[in-house]
Amino acid sequence: MEFKINLQADKQQRRSAEYKLNIWKYGFLESLNSKYDGDNYTRQSEKLIQDVKNTMFVETDDLIAQLELIDNIGKLGLTNHFQKEVKEALDKIESIQNNDNLYATALHFKILRQHGYKVSQDVFGGFMDEKRALKESQISDPNGMLQLLEASNLALDGENILDEAKASSTVALRDSNICNILDNNLARHVVHALELSSHRRVVWFNVKWHIDAYEKDNHVKTILLELAKLHFNMVQATLQKDLREASTWWNNLGLAELLNFARDRPVECFLSAVGLNFQPDYTSFRIRLTKVIYLILIIDDVYDIYASLEELKLLTNAVDRWDVGETEQLPGCMKICFQVLYNTTCEIAQEIEEENGWNLVLPHLSKVGCYEIGPRH
Structure with missing residues (x-):
């Protein structure tokens, strides 16, 4: 997904929060690797789990x-x-x-x-x-x-x-x-x-x-300690893979360069998702939640820092109607924000529907977006 905007066309004076730069380089995140990502460690873990059940x-x-x-x-x-x-x-x-x-x-x-x-x-x-x-x-x-x-x-x-x-x-x-x-x-x-x-x-x-x-x-208890250490390393290996996937998505969006007024915190967003569930079986949950948190950060900065009151009314209306056409009068940065929110939400809805055989997931996810961004009554 590639976005292009004309920064020169935006003549309005914009504020800046002067956030600190992102300390996590994409190349470093892509290089993360662990030897504990393998079937031999899975078999070793399963044996230790059974031993704990049998003896403790x-x-x-x-x-x-x-x-x-x-x-x-x-x-x-x-x-x-x-x-x-x-x-x-x-x-x-x-x-x-x-x-x-x-x-x-x-x-x-x-x-x-x-x-x-x-x-x-x-x-x-x-x-x-x-x-x-x-x-x-x-x-x-x-x-x-x-x-x-x-x-x-x-x-x-x-x-x-x-x-x-x-x-x-x-x-x-x-x-x-x-x-x-x-x-x-x-x-x-x-x-x-x-x-x-x-x-x-x-x-x-x-x-x-x-x-x-x-x-x-x-x-x-030696056996429990051995299992805990192995389990920790295996979970870390899974989390590193998840982080690589999330960072690839973030890097391909290219929003860090286009929206330089917003926070660029992909790793911190991922850690928030890990905090809710670290279990290896919940990779899809962590990846999707990381995307959502990242977009919430960007849109929050659009509301708190970048946009004027009139622009925010237009953006809120676009989200409420869930219609890309409602963003025509917005600056390029804000069009991109809505487009990424729209595309990502549709992608997540489609993935959930395909994985679980459910229908009509998108209307529910878009309503969540409307609630988070729309006016409070």
Whole structure:
């Protein structure tokens, strides 16, 4: 797809946000490659997955061991491989309570909430005094405080017990007396949790940190660590291929040169898509979403920086009508923006229809475009 515009014909003075230049060169992105993109690694991964299922998901009465396994699988980015096993384990332990162990109770609560189970904040009632403050006897346990902090970050509106638990655990973990008794790896986890709660972090961007931390754990399971490292490298290989495809699309458009007032952020757009789903099977989703985010950035800059009010009314009308003919009175840059939006949306709709055997996808996608760009009522 090639566009040509006459910049000299545009006599209107335009603003500029003076964005920093794109640091990612197309040649570099095209050169990305990984040895982990091969059938031999796929077979190795499948064997490790089966070994974990056979050796670690076994009948046991050790509630904490089960919870820690599920917790580690999630942090290492492996949940997708063990959905059935995790669901069966959680169904069995959902109603179990450990009212005399804060660490187990908090871990139990956190895991259940993360997986969509209903669990009441009242499970922490036994660890509170008559003033609904955390009992002093519990504060000296750093592992319990860490799990309580992570559990309390999943509080819903109005859950006062969890609000108090979060305040108490935060103060306790920042206390110098507790910090002095922490081993190095636990201290890393505490600092990590205090910086930003786990449910506010993007899962995939946090996996490597957890792999490094898990490797230093005194109770590390070698087979799970081996699988996590291999899985990480294999996913990275897939993401590199996806990024190459997305960057080729971006480079072929040539919009970076034509629309020099707009942000040129193809890699950042791709990373946003990765943040929503990093699983290898979702390549099409990531590529399409990257295109959409990239176009949203450009059109956002058209609205916020480049166009006049009258021009924006014309562009909004064109999108609302979903008609290329409505752009005739627009400057060349804005015609290109709409044409790329129109073409890309039609291409994505056609791909979805062909892949799934659906009909009439385009009207729904174009309505999304109208909503995002059109006037708010």
